[in-house]
Each structure stands twice: as C-alpha cells, then as structure tokens.
Amino acid sequence: MTASAPLALVEPGRGAGLLDVVRHRFLLRLIVRQEMRVRYHGSVLGLFWSYVKPAVQFGVYFFALGVFLRLNRTLEDFAVYLFSGLVLINFFGEAFANASRSIVRSAPLVKKIYLPRELFPVAATYVAAIHLLPQILVLFIGALFVGWTPSVGALFAAALGFSLVAVLVTGMGLLMAALNVYFRDVENIVDLILVVIVWLSPVLYPWSFAREQLGGGWVEQLYIANPLTIAAQLFQLAFWFPGVETDRETVGPDQLIPELFTRGIVALLVSLVLLGVGQLAFSRLESRFAQEL
Amino acid sequence: MSVAIVVDEVSKRFVLRRGRSLKEMMVLATKGRQLTDTFQALEDVSLSIEQGDAVGLLGLNGSGKSTLLKLISGVMRPDSGTVRVRGRVAGLIEVGAGLHPDLTGRENVFLNGAILGMSEADVRRHFGAIVDFSGIEPFLDTEVKFYSSGMFLRLAFSVAVHTEPDIFLIDEILSVGDEPFQAKCIERIQQLSAEGRTLVVVSHDLDTVEKVCQRGLLLAGGHKVVDGRLDEAVARLRHPT
Numbered sequence: 001m002t003a004s005a006p007l008a009l010v011e012p013g014r015g016a017g018l019l020d021v022v023r024h025r026f027l028l029r030l031i032v033r034q035e036m037r038v039r040y041h042g043s044v045l046g047l048f049w050s051y052v053k054p055a056v057q058f059g060v061y062f063f064a065l066g067v068f069l070r071l072n073r074t075l076e077d078f079a080v081y082l083f084s085g086l087v088l089i090n091f092f093g094e095a096f097a098n099a100s101r102s103i104v105r106s107a108p109l110v111k112k113i114y115l116p117r118e119l120f121p122v123a124a125t126y127v128a129a130i131h132l133l134p135q136i137l138v139l140f141i142g143a144l145f146v147g148w149t150p151s152v153g154a155l156f157a158a159a160l161g162f163s164l165v166a167v168l169v170t171g172m173g174l175l176m177a178a179l180n181v182y183f184r185d186v187e188n189i190v191d192l193i194l195v196v197i198v199w200l201s202p203v204l205y206p207w208s209f210a211r212e213q214l215g216g217g218w219v220e221q222l223y224i225a226n227p228l229t230i231a232a233q234l235f236q237l238a239f240w241f242p243g244v245e246t247d248r249e250t251v252g253p254d255q256l257i258p259e260l261f262t263r264g265i266v267a268l269l270v271s272l273v274l275l276g277v278g279q280l281a282f283s284r285l286e287s288r289f290a291q292e293l
Numbered sequence: 294m295s296v297a298i299v300v301d302e303v304s305k306r307f308v309l310r311r312g313r314s315l316k317e318m319m320v321l322a323t324k325g326r327q328l329t330d331t332f333q334a335l336e337d338v339s340l341s342i343e344q345g346d347a348v349g350l351l352g353l354n355g356s357g358k359s360t361l362l363k364l365i366s367g368v369m370r371p372d373s374g375t376v377r378v379r380g381r382v383a384g385l386i387e388v389g390a391g392l393h394p395d396l397t398g399r400e401n402v403f404l405n406g407a408i409l410g411m412s413e414a415d416v417r418r419h420f421g422a423i424v425d426f427s428g429i430e431p432f433l434d435t436e437v438k439f440y441s442s443g444m445f446l447r448l449a450f451s452v453a454v455h456t457e458p459d460i461f462l463i464d465e466i467l468s469v470g471d472e473p474f475q476a477k478c479i480e481r482i483q484q485l486s487a488e489g490r491t492l493v494v495v496s497h498d499l500d501t502v503e504k505v506c507q508r509g510l511l512l513a514g515g516h517k518v519v520d521g522r523l524d525e526a527v528a529r530l531r532h533p534t
Contacts, residue, residue: 234416
C-alpha cells in the first residue's frame with residue numbers, strides 16, 4: 001500500500017464496537033427520536049404517559065406498603081424513600097428489557113444494511129434515560145417539599161448511582177441483545193429477572209428489615225454486593241437521607257449500608273468490567289446476526 | 294486505477310435449523326431425522342473489482358448473488374477467505390429497509406440517509422436534490438405508511454442514490470417505479486459510474502444491466518462461472534453449456 005492511496009483496503013463489517021456509536025452520534029440521535037415518536041405514536045397524552053406510569057406504580061406501592069403495612073410509620077418520609085429507589089430500578093428495568101429485544105426488533109435493518117449494531121441497545125438505554133429525567137425532577141421537588149436541601153455530597157451520590165446503573169445496564173443489555181438473537185428464551189429470562197430485582201434491593205422496604213432476616217454472613221454480603229442495591233441506596237442517601245438525618249428516633253444511619261461511597265465506586269468499576277465483557281461477547285456473536293435472524 | 298473490492302477464496306455456508314425448541318428437536322430426533330441442513334451459498338469465490346468498474350452480477354435464483362453482496366457490504370462475514378473493500382460501501386440490498394412507516398417522508402430522509410452513512414451536513418446539503426428526485430414533495434410531511442408503494446420506493450431510491458458512496462451495491466431495484474422514473478434512475482446510476490464510483494449490480498432484468506455495466510460476473514451454484522465482458526456472461530446465462 002502506497003502512502004498516496006487515500007483509503008486502505010479493509011474488511012467490511014468489522015466495527016470498533018461502542019466507539020462506532022460515538023462516531024455515529026447523528027444516527028444514534030435519530031434512532032432515539034424515532035423510538036420516542038413510535039412509542040407514543042397515535043396516543044393523546046404522548047410523552048405524558050412516562051409520568052403516568054410511574055405515578056400509578058408509586059401510588060399502588062405507597063398505599064399497599066406505606067399505609068396498609070404501615071411502613072410510613074417505621075420510616076420517616078417513606079414516600080421519598082420509596083420513590084428515590086423506585087425511579088432507579090425502573091430505569092434499569094426499562095433499559096434492560098428494551099435493550100435485550102433491540103437487535104431482534106431491528107431485524108429488517110440488521111439483515112440488510114451494515115451499521116454498528118451496538119447502536120440499538122445503546123439507543124434503548126438512552127430512551128430509558130430520557131424517561132428517567134422527568135421522574136428525577138419530580139423526586140427533586142418532592143424531596144424539597146419535605147425539607148431537603150441539596151448538597152454537593154448528595155448530588156455526587158446521585159450522579160454515582162445513575163452512572164453505575166447506566167454502565168451496568170449497557171453492558172448487560174449488549175450481552176442479552178446478542179444472546180437473544182440466538183435464543184429467544186433470553187427475553188423471557190430478562191422479564192423474570194426484572195420481576196425479582198425490585199425485591200432484591202431495599203427499595204420497597206427498609207434495609208434494616210432485610211439485615212435482620214439475612215443475619216450477617218455471606219447471604220448478607222451477597223445482598224449488599226448487588227450493584228442495584230448500592231445504586232438505590234446512593235439515591236436514597238442523596239434524596240431521602242438528608243431530610244431525615246436529624247430524626248434519630250425513627251431512622252438512623254443504620255438505614256444505609258456501611259461504606260456506601262466506597263462500595264459505589266467499586267460497583268462502578270465492576271460495572272465497567274462487565275461492560276467490557278458485554279462488548280466482547282457482542283462482537284463475537286455479532287458476526288452471525290444477519291443469518292440467524 | 295486501484296482495486297476497490299477484493300474477494301479472496303470466499304466460502305459461505307448456511308446452517309438451516311429445522312427446529313429450535315426442545316420439543317421440535319425431540320420430535321425430529323425420535324423420527325431419526327437430521328436436526329440441521331446445510332446449504333453452500335458460495336464456494337471458493339475469488340474476484341477483484343477495480344475502482345470505477347461497473348459490474349453486473351448475474352445468475353439464477355439461489356446462485357449466491359445476494360450472499361456475495363451481503364459479504365461485500367459487511368452485513369455478513371465469510372466462513373473462510375477474506376473480503377476487503379476500499380472506501381465507503383452503500384448497499385441498496387433491499388429498497389426501503391431503512392424506512393420507518395410511522396415517520397414522515399422528511400424524517401425518513403434524515404433517518405435513512407444516516408443509516409446509509411451520511412452525516413447530518415450531507416443530508417442537509419442533498420435534501421433538496423433528494424426531494425426533487427423523488428417527486429414526492431407534496432407528501433413530504435405525510436407519514437410514509439400512507440404512501441403508495443411507488444412513492445415509497447421512489448423516496449427510498451432517491452435517498453440511496455444521493456449517499457455518494459465509493460462503492461455502490463444495487464440488488465434488484467432497477468425495476469423501481471414507472472417507466473419515466475426508471476429511466477431517471479438508470480441515468481443517475483450511469484452518472485454515478487461516470488464519476489468514478491464502483492458499481493455492483495444484481496438484476497434479472499438483463500436489458501437494464503446492459504445499460505449500466507460493462508463487466509459481467511456469472512455465478513452458478515455458488516461458483517464463479519464467467520468473469521469477463523457482460524455480453525459473455527449474459528450469453529452463458531441464456532444458453533448454459
């Protein structure tokens with residue numbers, strides 16, 4: 001190859017993975033916009049549905065757990081506690097479910113035109129993040145209402161919790177999306193995981209309840225090693241804890257797992273490794289997407 | 294002139310699974326049937342295409358033409374051998390694959406343009422030309438699902454021919470629209486060829502291929518049979534020895 005040749009001979013269909021997604025920002029934006037348009041297509045309320053669904057879900061849990069099971073007497077500001085964990089778990093759930101299905105749903109495109117396939121799971125996560133935004137706004141207002149004052153520490157905790165989940169779900173989404181091409185069982189497994197996951201983190205109940213039952217040992221270690229537990233607790237630390245900190249009667253520091261920030265950073269690093277693993281598996285499996293779909 | 298496409302001893306085999314579920318596999322196994330079938334789509338195909346060449350890829354159904362195009366575009370990868378290309382490849386493997394029925398014509402021009410590798414600036418620069426070429430201006434803000442099939446194809450084709458790729462793959466789409474539009478398409482493709490872009494055209498419409506291509510490649514049963522002037526390939530296709 002002479003230096004004067006402007007372009008090299010390359011093998012087509014070998015992408016640079018997530019780096020290609022960055023290079024195709026324009027296309028990513030259009031795919032996200034298309035997803036949003038299609039999702040609310042022909043509906044009167046449109047994007048407003050992304051407020052209605054979590055609101056109803058929140059209402060159900062609040063009455064069932066807070067009022068009937070009296071958790072709002074155990075936990076000060078139970079509503080804020082509940083909502084701060086729930087929005088993050090919902091973000092994970094929506095992104096995970098849609099990312100896992102994304103390649104199969106885009107089959108006509110994947111089969112006929114080559115483009116970086118990572119775009120589809122990433123777009124699914126992006127859309128879920130767009131839906132998370134107004135919910136965080138509601139959370140903000142709710143927390144302010146019960147006497148929360150924003151602080152640098154709180155905002156850092158929230159940012160760490162969000163990035164942790166975003167990285168984690170992108171990695172797992174890539175892996176599941178690729179596997180789903182070969183075995184459609186994967187989307188059912190993903191749905192199953194989502195049913196369990198809400199209860200595996202202290203979101204609907206206080207952490208102290210779980211700790212009492214788990215009784216130390218490796219089960220408890222496993223429970224608090226769950227990155228979603230750490231992320232949910234980071235959100236609770238950010239939005240709920242500052243408002244109740246002074247009230248040592250009903251709550252205390254024992255409603256948060258110890259060394260939360262350190263655990264958060266470790267979980268973020270682990271999630272980055274998982275993202276690498278997901279990308280690697282995706283690249284391996286990608287070569288046969290077009291013929292398997 | 295340098296080479297644009299090098300295909301080196303490429304083979305591609307498809308494994309057709311009869312059943313994927315446990316139940317189906319059990320039934321097939323108890324009947325003593327094989328669980329999979331294989332189909333050799335391409336076997337040991339080598340060829341090289343120079344920059345600016347216009348090649349007609351001919352062959353009967355199932356001869357491996359579309360598979361070869363998919364390998365060149367990168368949608369699929371060969372089982373053995375290598376495919377290498379120079380520059381940006383845009384394929385019209387199937388017209389309208391990148392069009393979304395729920396979006397308007399205008400939105401689809403952007404989306405489909407981006408899918409075919411155009412940047413935002415590219416799309417904006419060519420937007421007028423694309424719309425003019427398609428002749429669907431009055432329906433630009435209508436959702437594509439309300440388009441007639443002709444309008445749909447015209448829009449898709451217009452976007453595709455304005456993407457300015459270095460290598461342009463065309464699969465069975467020269468029969469788009471009515472006669473005047475077809476003539477316009479062929480004219481545009483000839484123009485792309487004259488600009489020095491590489492063309493690989495698959496079509497069963499031999500008259501159309503003859504208008505665009507000089508070189509012919511004939512595939513049969515996954516093998517390369519003729520690689521030469523287009524009329525040789527056409528003659529062999531019509532009268533296999």
